[in-house]
Amino acid sequence: MNLDYHLLVFVFSTTLVLLTPGPTNTLLAAAGLGQGSRAALPLIAFELAGYLIAISVWGALLTSMLPYYPWLSMSARIVCSCYLLYVAVRMWGGTRESSVSLSREVTGRTVLMTTLLNPKGLLFASTTFPHHAFDSIQVYLATITLFACMVVPIGVAWITLGAVVGSRHLAGLNVVKLHRVLALVICLFSVSIAIATVH
Numbered sequence: 001m002n003l004d005y006h007l008l009v010f011v012f013s014t015t016l017v018l019l020t021p022g023p024t025n026t027l028l029a030a031a032g033l034g035q036g037s038r039a040a041l042p043l044i045a046f047e048l049a050g051y052l053i054a055i056s057v058w059g060a061l062l063t064s065m066l067p068y069y070p071w072l073s074m075s076a077r078i079v080c081s082c083y084l085l086y087v088a089v090r091m092w093g094g095t096r097e098s099s100v101s102l103s104r105e106v107t108g109r110t111v112l113m114t115t116l117l118n119p120k121g122l123l124f125a126s127t128t129f130p131h132h133a134f135d136s137i138q139v140y141l142a143t144i145t146l147f148a149c150m151v152v153p154i155g156v157a158w159i160t161l162g163a164v165v166g167s168r169h170l171a172g173l174n175v176v177k178l179h180r181v182l183a184l185v186i187c188l189f190s191v192s193i194a195i196a197t198v199h
Helices: 001-020 023-035 044-065 071-096 099-104 108-118 120-128 137-165 175-198
Strands: none
Touching: 001 108, 001 120, 001 137, 023 044, 023 108, 023 137, 023 175, 044 108, 071 120, 071 137, 071 175, 099 137, 108 175
């Protein structure tokens, strides 16, 4: 009963965080917009790899180094904020060119790096993942497998959303403005991290 409860909390909280608009989801939607859903689907593998690496590293740090070096968390958040701001500026500036070519610039490397620096990785490692997941290889593998089963369909949903927005059914949509809105979302996410770090 206790195990079922903790499993339910993990699934619900992880799904909620994954569904929340953020830099990785924004990039997936932009890729779906410019490349189409089928061409953009492989990007989910890079998203998953980024999350697995980030969560594993953060989990190891939280269980070993963080009690002795508390400044590591703040430094990591500052780096995350700066990189996401760079991604936002590049996406905004790229709208001067073809909006479709901008979406095609969303590569696996971009998704991987953005996900690695996405603060959600720290959030997962410190909050939603069980604390003992990083002490037991069995628990870690079971948790990370369940996590992957949630990442894939949610990633597909974001790509599909972008593809639907870019379809001919919404031909009247100003794609340049949409890209700038997406850039602002990433920028606001970056600023919110910086503010949370300072306070």
